[in-house]
Amino acid sequence: xxxSEFFLSTLKEAPSEAELPSHKLMLRAGLIRRLxxxxxxxxxxxxxxxxxxxxxxxxxxxxxxAIELLMPAVQxxxxxQETKRWQKYGPELLRIKDRHERDxxxxxxxxxxxxxIARREIRSYRQLPVNFYQIQNKFRDEIRPRFGVMRAxxxxxxxxxxxxxxxxxxxxxxxxxxxxxxxxxxxxxxxFRAVAADTGSIGGTGSHEFHVLADCGEDSIAYCxxxxxxxxxxLAEAMAVKNMSENxxxxxxxxATPGVKSIEDVSQFFKTESCHAVKTLIIExxxxxxxxxxxxxxxxxxxxxxxxxxxxxxxFRLASEESVRKITGASSGSxxxxxxxxxxxxxxxxxLLENFIxxxxxxxxxxxxxxxxxxxxxxxxxxxxxxxxxxPSPDCKGKLSLCRGIEVGHIFQLGTRYSEAMNATFLDEAxxxxxxxxxxxxIGVSRIVGAAIEQCNDEKGIRWPxxxxxxxxAICPIGLKKSEPVRTATETLYQKLTEQGIEVxxxxxxxxxxxxxxxxxLIGIPYRVTIGERNLGNGLVEFMTRNGESSExxxxxxxxGRIQSQITQKNH
RNA sequence: CGGGGUAUGGCGCAGUCUGGUAGCGCGCUUCGUUCGGGACGAAGAGGCCGCAGGUUCGAAUCCUGCUACCCCGACCA
Numbered sequence: 030x031x032x033s034e035f036f037l038s039t040l041k042e043a044p045s046e047a048e049l050p051s052h053k054l055m056l057r058a059g060l061i062r063r064l065x066x067x068x069x070x071x072x073x074x075x076x077x078x079x080x081x082x083x084x085x086x087x088x089x090x091x092x093x094x095a096i097e098l099l100m101p102a103v104q105x106x107x108x109x110q111e112t113k114r115w116q117k118y119g120p121e122l123l124r125i126k127d128r129h130e131r132d133x134x135x136x137x138x139x140x141x142x143x144x145x146i147a148r149r150e151i152r153s154y155r156q157l158p159v160n161f162y163q164i165q166n167k168f169r170d171e172i173r174p175r176f177g178v179m180r181a182x183x184x185x186x187x188x189x190x191x192x193x194x195x196x197x198x199x200x201x202x203x204x205x206x207x208x209x210x211x212x213x214x215x216x217x218x219x220x221f222r223a224v225a226a227d228t229g230s231i232g233g234t235g236s237h238e239f240h241v242l243a244d245c246g247e248d249s250i251a252y253c254x255x256x257x258x259x260x261x262x263x264l265a266e267a268m269a270v271k272n273m274s275e276n277x278x279x280x281x282x283x284x285a286t287p288g289v290k291s292i293e294d295v296s297q298f299f300k301t302e303s304c305h306a307v308k309t310l311i312i313e314x315x316x317x318x319x320x321x322x323x324x325x326x327x328x329x330x331x332x333x334x335x336x337x338x339x340x341x342x343x344x345f346r347l348a349s350e351e352s353v354r355k356i357t358g359a360s361s362g363s364x365x366x367x368x369x370x371x372x373x374x375x376x377x378x379x380x381l382l383e384n385f386i387x388x389x390x391x392x393x394x395x396x397x398x399x400x401x402x403x404x405x406x407x408x409x410x411x412x413x414x415x416x417x418x419x420x421p422s423p424d425c426k427g428k429l430s431l432c433r434g435i436e437v438g439h440i441f442q443l444g445t446r447y448s449e450a451m452n453a454t455f456l457d458e459a460x461x462x463x464x465x466x467x468x469x470x471x472i473g474v475s476r477i478v479g480a481a482i483e484q485c486n487d488e489k490g491i492r493w494p495x496x497x498x499x500x501x502x503a504i505c506p507i508g509l510k511k512s513e514p515v516r517t518a519t520e521t522l523y524q525k526l527t528e529q530g531i532e533v534x535x536x537x538x539x540x541x542x543x544x545x546x547x548x549x550x551l552i553g554i555p556y557r558v559t560i561g562e563r564n565l566g567n568g569l570v571e572f573m574t575r576n577g578e579s580s581e582x583x584x585x586x587x588x589x590g591r592i593q594s595q596i597t598q599k600n601h
Numbered sequence: 602c603g604g605g606g607u608a609u610g611g612c613g614c615a616g617u618c619u620g621g622u623a624g625c626g627c628g629c630u631u632c633g634u635u636c637g638g639g640a641c642g643a644a645g646a647g648g649c650c651g652c653a654g655g656u657u658c659g660a661a662u663c664c665u666g667c668u669a670c671c672c673c674g675a676c677c678a
Contacts, residue, residue, distance in 0.1 A: 330676055541636055542638060546637085
């Protein structure tokens with residue numbers, strides 16, 4: 030491709046809408062342009078990258094035995110009503126009406142549509158297992174779209190749905206998809222991690238997420254370098270941890286603590302560490318039931334874990350100040366577990382405490398020397414906190430570390446949740462109708478592009494992994510208009526590389542070298558060949574890699590071979 | 602949804618407090634000189650100052666309402 034026949038649109042300064050390095054670079058390099066909040070056009074250069082990602086995803090899905098199809102983006106409300114998700118999915122579901130006032134939505138995901146296809150098409154166990162996938166635009170009306178293409182409202186997703194006669198067949202496909210995902214992110218040359226995950230609102234029996242590691246990631250990942258354990262912090266099991274400095278229990282004592290409210294105040298007042306205090310959270314669930322959650326002062330509540338405790342009863346929020354007063358007789362800041370008549374749920378680490386401080390449920394008073402075993406033996410003990418750096422790994426083989434990740438893939442074992450709701454059955458060998466067992470597997474294709482830049486950039490711009498670069502090599506001829514030898518050498522090389530199937534971007538603009546170099550570096554082309562009269566006199570051209578590791582003079586005839594060997598080297 | 606901020610040419614910004622013919626840098630067009638790391642000179646093009654009302658002889662500027670976009674938050678009693 031010649032720049033004169035392509036469309037490059039680079040900016041020296043990033044538009045003020047962008048904050049994140051990857052977002053700024055995508056705008057500066059002219060990969061995307063914003064239409065509206067969370068809506069982006071893919072410009073020609075960006076589309077080439079997107080297609081690269083799509084191609085790798087498609088190849089690996091095909092290799093893993095999945096079959097491509099394409100479903101409508103707009104879906105009728107009736108299907109969503111069958112699974113009750115028309116109500117449950119909430120405001121993220123973009124609902125639209127047609128001219129007859131009939132309800133539709135723009136699909137945020139396609140379980141309903143694919144299950145509808147399956148119940149019409151699949152009759153016999155002989156047709157199973159089968160795994161369908163598509164690469165398609167989705168729309169999710171995010172609370173707060175941000176980071177450009179990374180949390181856009183309209184985005185491109187690869188979604189696959191598998192159907193099985195039984196769980197063991199699902200397990201086989203699930204494992205195969207897990208392997209396919211590892212191949213995909215490895216081929217894309219990204220630093221990533223597969224982690225055990227919460228199944229969230231989609232539900233089901235097992236789930237893994239794939240995260241591209243980056244500090245700006247919106248997810249926290251807990252992993253154990255020694256055992257290989259890795260899980261989303263939402264799921265990672267928090268083991269009970271004991272305070273080393275714990276003293277044997279002393280008699281309960283009520284202390285006047287005027288103005289002492291937060292855990293920080295408490296530890297200052299009592300001149301101790303926050304791990305010797307317990308915080309009491311009064312929560313209210315969707316049915317109006319209250320409960321008290323007990324956490325060590327230095328620990329954080331994990332809402333997802335807590336919502337699964339029967340005594341909590343599903344999703345919840347902190348109780349209002351009035352409710353808190355009605356239940357405890359005190360205002361927040363003096364709350365404690367003693368004497369409460371609502372269910373008590375204590376974190377595992379709280380249950381080991383023998384000498385802690387807690388509010389007295391009387392404004393301006395705290396207890397010290399509370400003993401869990403003596404005073405709170407009636408409480409439910411559960412894992413309701415987030416793991417912390419240094420916590421023991423759940424497999425007892427090391428200590429956990431934390432890092433941030435961008436979720437680019439998620440696989441689920443769905444079971445029969447959708448097939449039962451939509452009556453999607455097949456006949457087994459005995460002629461019995463059974464619900465189809467399902468799995469689903471998503472990859473955020475457009476998000477991968479942003480995540481890759483977040484991971485691969487420097488002060489000059491993007492540094493694409495070869496696998497997703499819009500072009501593999503840039504040719505920058507110096508004095509193309511003036512110099513006959515430069516022109517001849519440039520055309521010869523361009524022809525040769527093109528014939529070899531290498532994707533070349535020839536900068537045939539009549540620009541000064543600095544402009545060409547800066548642009549090619551900004552848009553992140555992995556290799557660059559500079560052709561100028563200075564070296565051409567000796568039959569040489571300059572070959573350079575984007576990472577700056579090497580810059581060398583090669584004979585013109587050597588270039589194609591060198592690039593070819595660099596690429597194959599990369600693929601191993 | 603709560604809090605904060607912004608809106609002036611394609612991009613980045615000044616001008617608003619203190620009302621009086623809309624400016625700077627980059628980019629763009631033309632010509633000339635340059636040409637191995639974002640050149641220089643000259644001449645140009647391009648703006649409903651987010652939208653709607655109001656105040657005023659006069660509004661980018663003051664007042665009211667709206668819209669769009671960005672950031673933080675929606676765990677810590």
